Amino acid sequence: MNIYDCRILLVDDNRDLIDMITELLQQSGYRQITSACSAAEATEKFRAQPPNLAVLDIMLPDGDGFSLFSQFRRASQIPILFLSARDQDRDRLYGLGLGADDYMVKPFLPQELFLRIRAILKRVYRSPEKSPEVSSVLLLGNRTIFFEQACVRSGDSVLPLTAKELLLLRTLYENRGKIVTFDALCQAVWNDNYYGYENTLMVHIRHLREKIEENPSHPRHLLTVRGLGYRLAQEM
Amino acid sequence: MKSLAKIIRRYTLTAGLILVIILMVNLGVLTVLGYAGLKKTDQNPFFVSSMRKITHEMTVTDQGPALSQAGYQTLKQSAFLWAMALDEKGKIAWEWQLPHTLLRSYSLQDVAVFSRWYLQDYPVKVQKYDRYLLVFGSAKDSWAKYNMEFSISKLRSLPRLALLFLLINLLLILLFVLGFGYRFYHSLLPIGNGIEKLSNQQPVTLKEKGLIAGLAQEINRTSAILEKQNRRLQQRDQARTEWISGVSHDIRTPLTLIMGYADALSASPNLSPAQQQKASAVFRQSLIIRRLVEDLNLTSKLTYQAQPLHREDFSPALLLRECAAEFYNNGLKEIYDIQVIIPKEAEQIRLNGDTGLWLRALRNLLGNSIRHNPAGCRIQAILTQKKKRIWYEIRDSGTGIPEEIVQLLNQNSAALPPGAPHIMGLHLTKQIAKAHGGGLWFQKRESGTYDAVLVLSSMVSVGR
Numbered sequence: 001m002n003i004y005d006c007r008i009l010l011v012d013d014n015r016d017l018i019d020m021i022t023e024l025l026q027q028s029g030y031r032q033i034t035s036a037c038s039a040a041e042a043t044e045k046f047r048a049q050p051p052n053l054a055v056l057d058i059m060l061p062d063g064d065g066f067s068l069f070s071q072f073r074r075a076s077q078i079p080i081l082f083l084s085a086r087d088q089d090r091d092r093l094y095g096l097g098l099g100a101d102d103y104m105v106k107p108f109l110p111q112e113l114f115l116r117i118r119a120i121l122k123r124v125y126r127s128p129e130k131s132p133e134v135s136s137v138l139l140l141g142n143r144t145i146f147f148e149q150a151c152v153r154s155g156d157s158v159l160p161l162t163a164k165e166l167l168l169l170r171t172l173y174e175n176r177g178k179i180v181t182f183d184a185l186c187q188a189v190w191n192d193n194y195y196g197y198e199n200t201l202m203v204h205i206r207h208l209r210e211k212i213e214e215n216p217s218h219p220r221h222l223l224t225v226r227g228l229g230y231r232l233a234q235e236m
Numbered sequence: 237m238k239s240l241a242k243i244i245r246r247y248t249l250t251a252g253l254i255l256v257i258i259l260m261v262n263l264g265v266l267t268v269l270g271y272a273g274l275k276k277t278d279q280n281p282f283f284v285s286s287m288r289k290i291t292h293e294m295t296v297t298d299q300g301p302a303l304s305q306a307g308y309q310t311l312k313q314s315a316f317l318w319a320m321a322l323d324e325k326g327k328i329a330w331e332w333q334l335p336h337t338l339l340r341s342y343s344l345q346d347v348a349v350f351s352r353w354y355l356q357d358y359p360v361k362v363q364k365y366d367r368y369l370l371v372f373g374s375a376k377d378s379w380a381k382y383n384m385e386f387s388i389s390k391l392r393s394l395p396r397l398a399l400l401f402l403l404i405n406l407l408l409i410l411l412f413v414l415g416f417g418y419r420f421y422h423s424l425l426p427i428g429n430g431i432e433k434l435s436n437q438q439p440v441t442l443k444e445k446g447l448i449a450g451l452a453q454e455i456n457r458t459s460a461i462l463e464k465q466n467r468r469l470q471q472r473d474q475a476r477t478e479w480i481s482g483v484s485h486d487i488r489t490p491l492t493l494i495m496g497y498a499d500a501l502s503a504s505p506n507l508s509p510a511q512q513q514k515a516s517a518v519f520r521q522s523l524i525i526r527r528l529v530e531d532l533n534l535t536s537k538l539t540y541q542a543q544p545l546h547r548e549d550f551s552p553a554l555l556l557r558e559c560a561a562e563f564y565n566n567g568l569k570e571i572y573d574i575q576v577i578i579p580k581e582a583e584q585i586r587l588n589g590d591t592g593l594w595l596r597a598l599r600n601l602l603g604n605s606i607r608h609n610p611a612g613c614r615i616q617a618i619l620t621q622k623k624k625r626i627w628y629e630i631r632d633s634g635t636g637i638p639e640e641i642v643q644l645l646n647q648n649s650a651a652l653p654p655g656a657p658h659i660m661g662l663h664l665t666k667q668i669a670k671a672h673g674g675g676l677w678f679q680k681r682e683s684g685t686y687d688a689v690l691v692l693s694s695m696v697s698v699g700r
Contacts, residue, residue, distance in 0.1 A: 085485045183553075194551075227575060228564070
């Protein structure tokens, strides 16, 4: 299913806000957007045509978003995102505890809302084979990394990657262009704190560089960010 | 209750000391009086020495004993009322001012009795002179006579007994003082506990009876007043927090609209670059308002203890790296360089606190350096540990924090100081640190401005 064909139901008591989100969502390519300004109107629209995703405000003139959530969930398992001005931890935890897919606090960046909506729709409505989150092949200069085969090919030679090297590289690849701290890497690879793994991590990174870099002493892809962690350089 | 025990200990010691001093003073006075009495023996008819003077003036003639004029003079000056001399047969051989009621002769039994006690209620003293017995009488009811007898062995052990008696007395005094002190302590203990509870802002209800009834009544009354005041303050604080929370809630939806449209317009191809720039400025300012609203809400909650701390164990080294990496990953301009310095030994520190709030405090400090140095700067974020104190030092090569801001922040006020919007971030950072038992300090540079030092709470554990 194309995520842009998904029906999105927006429920908020502020008509101006609904209009803005509708307009911006439409500009982003979403074609089927319906809206409601009250719980009764939302229930009616939900019954008439169940949406694929609902965005609910919590404070509504004739009820609350939490009750509406429970009502929708009894009828369907569609993903639901809360969008509220209530920023208390207890509200957020309560909403997520009910089983909501996300909870966003107003004011928010529209771009952030769209990214979250897209991520939820992709996760729920796209079949996994069509949307691999991370490609299983990575090109770094004249080297190709095959994650599934756990090896690096350079010309005719093939170098195997150890399990730890593979995990390190995958974590860096999933956050490509961003700094991944020493702590995050140790957590991903050894499921432990950085303390005690300082040298181990350095040794593994050196071995990895020997396999993926043309000149490991002057790396171009796997870069060190002094004092913080490592970064896999964006494609050049 | 250490102070109360100290008071009681001092009271006991003082009471004991006072008793010992009184005892010593009494002994001293007795000694002085006794010595003075000994010196006045001449006026005391019951002292043998005064009788000796009279006897010395006596002579024995053929008619019997006779007293010289000087002897009579001495007798008159003495306290004796009458005198007589008895011969071997008990008959009066000489007399002076003898009362008519007295007999003229005395048997051996009579002599044996009055020599030790009284003669017709006259206290008398006797003295042998030649073959006569001189009897001196004083006025009735002027002297008391007691016959005391002691065994020699007991008399010899008298010094030992006296010492023992003194020791027993001292022991008894000590026991009484301690006993009364203990009773006093016990009766004051509820008062002490009550005062301690009051200082901890806990309600107090003491039993209003016994020695401390009046005090207990006053403490109960004070507790009720304080409780009432606290309740009112809490209600006021809660109303204020709710008001700020309500206002920030009401601002959120309109701000979403402003941010959303401004962001969309800043990238709209239908607008000219100048119009896009204006929309972009509105968007940037709305982001500042969003941050202010969030900070105001949090600062108000922290001021009135309405913000629960979600405590968990965390590594301050990890937090610092995470915060710095977040700045880079969110597109920190290249004119800025955040250098994270963490000594190897600081890697193993584990603290307990609300990591979300600490991250916010760190973000505020790093963000502060970035915002106030638009031309770029180098920032050093250092994690330091000395003894049990752990702190983050945030230094930058830029302008630093001005003196007036530091003075505003160092005001001992829990509420937001004047000029608050400009220092909201730093104020919030200070509140977060204080909520964890830490603090926000400032280090003066040579230029006169300051660098921030974020002091974290005491260490929970070291190790993995």
